[in-house]
Amino acid sequence: MLFNSFVFLGFFLLIYALYLSSRRSRRLQNVLLLVASYVFYGYWDWRFLGLLALSTVVDFFVGRALHRSADPRRRKLLLTVSVCTNLGILGFFKYFDFFADSLAALMGLLGLQPDPFTLGILLPVGISFYTFQTMSYTIDIYRGKLEPVDSISDFALFVAFFPQLVAGPIERASNLLPQIARPRRIGQDEVGAALWLILWGYFKKVVIADRMALIANPIFAEHAEFQGLELVVGLLAFTVQIYGDFSGYSDIARGVAKLMGFELMVNFKLPYLAINPSDFWLRWHVSLSSWLRDYLYIPLGGSRGGTLRTQRNLALTMLLGGLWHGAAWNFVIWGAYHGTLLAVYRWLDPRPIHADPWRDRSQRPRVLFMMALMFVFTVIGWLIFRADSASQIVYFLGNMHHGVGETGWTLLYTWFYFSWPLIPVQLLQYRTGNLLAVTGLPTPLKLAIYGLLFCGIVAFAVHESMEFIYFQF
Amino acid sequence: MPRTDQNILPTERAVRTSRRATAFTVVVVLACGLFFNAGLSLLLSARPALDNSTYVAFREQWQRLVRLEEPVETLIIGDSSGRHGIDPEILDDALGTVSLNLCTMGDAAVTNPAWQLEHYIQRFGPPKRVIMVAVHDLWKRDIKLPLIPVVPLPWGYWPTMRAPLELDRAETRDVFLARFVPVYSKDQTVLRTLMHPWRASRLQIHFSGQGFASIRRSDPDLARSDFADHLKWSAPAGWRISRASHHALEAMIAMAEEYKFELFVANSPQLVGMIDDDVFGPYYREGQEFLAGLLSGSPRAHLILSPPATYPAEQMQNSDHIAKDVVEDFTRRVATAVQACEE
Numbered sequence: 106m107l108f109n110s111f112v113f114l115g116f117f118l119l120i121y122a123l124y125l126s127s128r129r130s131r132r133l134q135n136v137l138l139l140v141a142s143y144v145f146y147g148y149w150d151w152r153f154l155g156l157l158a159l160s161t162v163v164d165f166f167v168g169r170a171l172h173r174s175a176d177p178r179r180r181k182l183l184l185t186v187s188v189c190t191n192l193g194i195l196g197f198f199k200y201f202d203f204f205a206d207s208l209a210a211l212m213g214l215l216g217l218q219p220d221p222f223t224l225g226i227l228l229p230v231g232i233s234f235y236t237f238q239t240m241s242y243t244i245d246i247y248r249g250k251l252e253p254v255d256s257i258s259d260f261a262l263f264v265a266f267f268p269q270l271v272a273g274p275i276e277r278a279s280n281l282l283p284q285i286a287r288p289r290r291i292g293q294d295e296v297g298a299a300l301w302l303i304l305w306g307y308f309k310k311v312v313i314a315d316r317m318a319l320i321a322n323p324i325f326a327e328h329a330e331f332q333g334l335e336l337v338v339g340l341l342a343f344t345v346q347i348y349g350d351f352s353g354y355s356d357i358a359r360g361v362a363k364l365m366g367f368e369l370m371v372n373f374k375l376p377y378l379a380i381n382p383s384d385f386w387l388r389w390h391v392s393l394s395s396w397l398r399d400y401l402y403i404p405l406g407g408s409r410g411g412t413l414r415t416q417r418n419l420a421l422t423m424l425l426g427g428l429w430h431g432a433a434w435n436f437v438i439w440g441a442y443h444g445t446l447l448a449v450y451r452w453l454d455p456r457p458i459h460a461d462p463w464r465d466r467s468q469r470p471r472v473l474f475m476m477a478l479m480f481v482f483t484v485i486g487w488l489i490f491r492a493d494s495a496s497q498i499v500y501f502l503g504n505m506h507h508g509v510g511e512t513g514w515t516l517l518y519t520w521f522y523f524s525w526p527l528i529p530v531q532l533l534q535y536r537t538g539n540l541l542a543v544t545g546l547p548t549p550l551k552l553a554i555y556g557l558l559f560c561g562i563v564a565f566a567v568h569e570s571m572e573f574i575y576f577q578f
Numbered sequence: 579m580p581r582t583d584q585n586i587l588p589t590e591r592a593v594r595t596s597r598r599a600t601a602f603t604v605v606v607v608l609a610c611g612l613f614f615n616a617g618l619s620l621l622l623s624a625r626p627a628l629d630n631s632t633y634v635a636f637r638e639q640w641q642r643l644v645r646l647e648e649p650v651e652t653l654i655i656g657d658s659s660g661r662h663g664i665d666p667e668i669l670d671d672a673l674g675t676v677s678l679n680l681c682t683m684g685d686a687a688v689t690n691p692a693w694q695l696e697h698y699i700q701r702f703g704p705p706k707r708v709i710m711v712a713v714h715d716l717w718k719r720d721i722k723l724p725l726i727p728v729v730p731l732p733w734g735y736w737p738t739m740r741a742p743l744e745l746d747r748a749e750t751r752d753v754f755l756a757r758f759v760p761v762y763s764k765d766q767t768v769l770r771t772l773m774h775p776w777r778a779s780r781l782q783i784h785f786s787g788q789g790f791a792s793i794r795r796s797d798p799d800l801a802r803s804d805f806a807d808h809l810k811w812s813a814p815a816g817w818r819i820s821r822a823s824h825h826a827l828e829a830m831i832a833m834a835e836e837y838k839f840e841l842f843v844a845n846s847p848q849l850v851g852m853i854d855d856d857v858f859g860p861y862y863r864e865g866q867e868f869l870a871g872l873l874s875g876s877p878r879a880h881l882i883l884s885p886p887a888t889y890p891a892e893q894m895q896n897s898d899h900i901a902k903d904v905v906e907d908f909t910r911r912v913a914t915a916v917q918a919c920e921e
Contacts (some may be wrong), residue, residue, distance in 0.1 A: 297595035300603060387587055522773055538588045545593040555603060556610030562763050563611055564618075564768050576695050 106148040108357045109311050109566075116145065117361065124365055131288045135262050137363070142267035146182030146230075153229040156194055157265055163237040165260045168253035171246045180247060187243035191236040197273055198229055203432030231271030237396055242278040244400055251279055259285045259484030266367075268358040272351070274372040274392035281367070287364025295337050299363035301544045301555075306356030307520045308526070308558045315567035316523040317342040319490070322517055328497050336505045338520050343491050345524045348377065351390070371540065375531055377483065380475035382446040385483060390483050397426050415451065420444040430490075439489045446482055523565070526558075615761040616767060622760055635661065635783050635791070636682045636690075637728050642789050643680055643694055644730050649702035652677035652709065654789075655691035657684045659846030659898045660711025664909050666788035672913035679789035681711060685722040688712070688823035692741035692830050693729065704837030707920075709912065710830065713846040713898045714865055715812045717819040727757035740833065741826035796901040798891035805849050805858075805897040813857045817865035827872065834878040841879045842916055843869060845886040847908050849897040853885060858870055882915035 106113050120141045127133040148156050165541035167187040174180050175509015186279035205547045242263070254260045263282050324331050324339030331339065372392050379385035386394045405418040412418075420441070492498045533542045543554060580835055596601065635658070652675045654664050660681035669677045680694050698705065721743065726736060736743040756763040785791045819827075827843075834841040845866075855861050866884050873879040893904045900908055 231764065293595050293597050293600060294592040296597075296600050297603075298590065298592040304607075371590055519773070534588055538586070540588050540590045541592055544595070548599075552606045554604060555607045559607045559611050560614040560761075563614070564765065564772065566765075 106145050108354065108361075109307065112148075116141075121364065133330065134289075135259060136521075137287060138267070139258055139265065141261045142262065142265040142270060145267040146265060146270055149230050153232075154230070156198070156229055157235065158261075160191055160194060160236060161261045161264045163255075164243050165254075165257050167243050167416055168246045168260075171243065172253045176228070184243060184247045188240060191240045195232055195236045198232055200428075200432045201445055207434075230316060234273045234275055235264055235270060237275050237393075237429075238278075241275075241396065241400060242282075245278055251282075254282055254286065256286075256369070261440040266362075268367075269369055270362040272354045273390075274355055274358070274370045275396050276369060277390070280370060284367050291364070291366045295363045295366070295368075297544055298541050301364065301541060302356040302360030304531070304555060304558050304562075305543070306353045306358075306360060307562050309349040309353030310354065311353075311524055311566035312561050313378070313527065314346045314353055316565065317346035317349065317520070318519055319567065321346055325493065328500055330505045331512075332510045333506065333508035335510035335516055336501050338516040339500065340484055340488055340491075340505070342516075342520050344377075344487050345488075345527070347487060348373075349354050349524075349527075374540070375535055377480055377534055378476055378531065379479050379483075380442065380472055381479055382450045382482070385479060386443075386447070393426065393429070397422050397429075401425060412452070416448045419447050419451070423447065435492055439486055442486055442489055446486075526561075606843075610759075615759060618760050618764075621771070622764060624765065631725075632683055632729065634683060634876050636686060638783070638785055639680045639682050639789060640694070640728065640730055642678070642785075646678070646701070649676045649705065651675040651706040653695065653698060653705045653707075654679040654681060654705075654709045654711065655694050656680070656681045656709075656711035656844075657686070657713055657716050657846070659713050659900075660709075661789070661791050662793050662895070662899050663847055664709070664711065664912055665786070665790045665792070665903060665905050665912060667786070667790070668909040669913055670908050672910050673916065675706070677788065681789070684713060684716050684719060686725055687721040687820070688716060688742050688826040689743060690725065690729070692826040693731075693739050694765075694789065695830060695833060696740050697731065699833065699837060704833075704839045707840040707842065707916065708830070708834070709842045709844055709916065711844045711846055714862055715808070715819070717817075717823050717865065718812075720820050720822050723752060724756060727753045727763075730815040731756070732902040736796075738847050740829040741822070743822065790905075792902040792905060793895045793899055794902055795895070796891070796893055796903075799895050801849050801891040801894040802897075805852055808897060809851075809855065809857055813855075813861040817868065819868065821867075831873070831876045831879045835876055839878065840916075840920065841872060841876075842882050842912075842914070843879070845883045846898040846913055847894075847900045847904075848886040848888050849894055850888040850890050850896065852888070856905075859864055880919045882919065883911065887911045 106117060120137065123137055124134055127137060143154055143157070146157060160199060164187050171180055171183050174183065191397045239514050242260075246253055256262075259282070262285050263276075263278060265277070266281065266285075271576030320342035321339050323413070324335060325343070328336070328339075353375040359369045359371070370392050372390060374388040374391060376385055376389035379388050402418055402422040405421060406414055408415045411548075423440045424437060425440070427438070430436040430439070448473065488498055488501055492501070530543065534540050536542075537545075538543070543551060545551075546554070593883060602842075639661075652667075652669065652673065654660055654666065658681065661679065662682070663685070664679055666677040666679050669675065680691075680698075682690055688710075695708060723745075726743070726745075729735065736745065752763070761768060783791050830841055833839075853862050866881070870881050870884070873881050887908055889900055889908075891903050893901055895901055
């Protein structure tokens with residue numbers, strides 16, 4: 106069930122009406138949300154509900170057993186069971202064919218001719234998100250940072266909560282579980298914020314991202330037919346597409362959750378205004394980058410233990426972060442690319458800025474330059490991310506400066522036409538430091554913006570529902 | 579190189595609001611959508627060239643019928659071969675009549691001419707004669723769904739007509755959206771208009787006051803390739819008539835008998851040599867036999883221009899559209915055939 110479908114609209118309105126009508130019983134609301142979440146997930150493919158349930162049951166009981174046990178060896182064993190179950194599910198369904206293919210290719214390079222052995226496994230939607238989410242629960246209990254929940258239905262809701270089930274944000278148990286366990290209050294301020302998030306999220310998805318896809322997809326599909334400015338616009342279109350698509354989903358998810366009284370973590374903090382690689386990862390897919398930091402980078406030793414160890418930890422974290430996005434080598438290389446950017450940046454050991462550089466006028470040129478430079482690095486990263494082959498990357502890099510191409514200006518116009526709304530909104534958010542800044546504008550201006558966004562969604566939405574890019578991860 | 583830290587990352591700070599303000603926002607946003615939709619409806623009706631020529635021709639001809647103030651003696655209905663082929667001024671001269679050309683296009687099939695005829699009769703009573711012009715492959719077609727909401731008859735008219743049309747729920751929904759929610763249904767037109775407002779200004783088809791639209795230039799290459807396409811797609815499958823077209827033709831015959839007017843089914847002009855082709859010829863004759871058989875059941879129905887009037891490629895725009903140079907010839911041939919039947 107896609108957020109950008111009429112089916113979801115009907116589904117949500119029904120669930121929301123039932124949710125509000127049962128507001129006197131938190132338990133009833135939770136059961137309703139749990140059933141709704143399973144229906145939401147099963148709408149794609151009911152067979153994968155078993156995986157969701159398996160992950161839930163294993164981690165629920167492991168969490169309780171961990172809490173009861175004081176024996177370090179038993180606790181370690183229990184944690185291993187949880188991690189192996191989740192990574193086993195993830196590894197089998199997401200990576201089996203990839204590793205089998207890669208192994209066969211490697212053996213082929215060594216002169217061996219193995220029989221190809223892949224299973225053609227269908228990837229369950231959102232598997233990377235909910236497995237990481239449940240793992241954080243058992244790891245936090247193991248670390249003594251979290252108490253296990255008593256109710257398996259509450260825990261099941263934590264795993265399957267439909268707004269963020271298939272594309273995040275990857276919630277922490279310490280944030281979401283307490284909200285599930287206590288009665289929710291839906292304040293008017295939150296409803297106001299939710300309306301903005303939903304409207305802006307839909308606009309970013311169905312207008313900006315989907316229109317960008319119409320530019321980027323043909324160019325990446327037939328890259329040899331394009332050159333110069335056309336390739337540049339194709340790449341910029343994908344850059345805007347992936348941001349609009351993923352941040353749009355996150356905004357809708359957070360807005361929908363807010364309407365029901367839940368507060369999900371902010372997943373995007375103006376990533377294309379980052380001024381360096383470290384800054385970028387504090388702004389892009391924050392729920393994943395902070396997960397990797399807390400459950401991978403820091404356990405590996407983090408920045409303790411010298412420069413080389415830090416660089417190794419960074420590289421390993423980013424490689425696995427890249428692989429998390431998909432079972433293909435370009436994601437691994439993309440992770441390595443960002444790992445390298447971070448490593449080089451740390452090696453340069455820059456002087457930190459602890460104040461808002463924008464407010465210090467003398468810093469502005471430098472900040473603008475840093476933003477532009479980081480944006481270029483980010484765009485190159487997206488080329489690696491999106492490319493189907495190494496030759497495509499080489500073609501893009503080798504031909505982007507060759508002229509305009511037949512359709513270059515038209516594509517550029519279309520690109521700008523649909524992506525410009527990002528500029529004023531993000532500048533306002535940046536200047537105020539408030540992602541909800543639009544909600545605080547004078548009422549006539551705010552209503553005009555809301556009205557334009559709504560009309561834009563109705564008029565410019567691509568009618569054939571396009572899946573969110575991050576569903577495949 | 580500066581490094582940032584989390585202190586300067588943006589956060590979310592909800593602004594204080596009230597239930598009333600939230601409700602007001604929702605109402606205003608929805609109202610914006612409604613006004614936008616209404617504005618687009620007006621814009622699209624005021625500037626028909628914003629859409630494609632097919633839609634324009636169809637809409638223009640129906641509007642001509644709706645705006646008609648005086649009855650006519652001869653009504654010309656049918657597809658685009660008639661729209662470009664019969665000039666009412668010439669026909670009026672040849673037959674001593676007053677005529678009106680309401681021909682639209684092949685996508686409107688036979689159903690739409692039947693609807694136009696019925697609507698005309700409801701407003702003015704029966705004309706003296708009706709000339710229905712049809713290309714050989716019109717008969718197998720069904721009216722295209724996007725044209726149904728363009729017909730300016732009251733909502734839900736299609737099952738009530740003498741040539742009725744059954745739409746399922748999804749089709750009815752699409753017709754509703756197309757008719758009342760152009761912001762959604764005419765998304766491509768809206769997109770083009772808003773993205774390139776300076777381009778949407780020219781009317782692509784120029785009609786005379788009596789509904790005739792001439793083709794200024796011939797296109798011999800297109801005429802030949804169009805015939806090749808007919809050979810490839812139409813002829814091998816054999817001639818057939820769709821259920822809707824069959825009902826529509828029967829409805830027209832029934833109206834002719836009930837209201838006592840003459841119905842002439844005229845074959846469209848054709849590229850010379852087509853009916854002599856080994857593949858096309860038998861296919862075409864099969865259709866002629868069927869039509870002749872059906873029309874012979876009524877003394878008021880006649881098949882004319884069979885065999886069809888033919889022209890060389892240099893005088894045609896495609897294999898059944900004639901250029902303006904031979905419009906007079908074709909129109910006079912129609913008039914002669916009509917006179918012959920009436921005598």
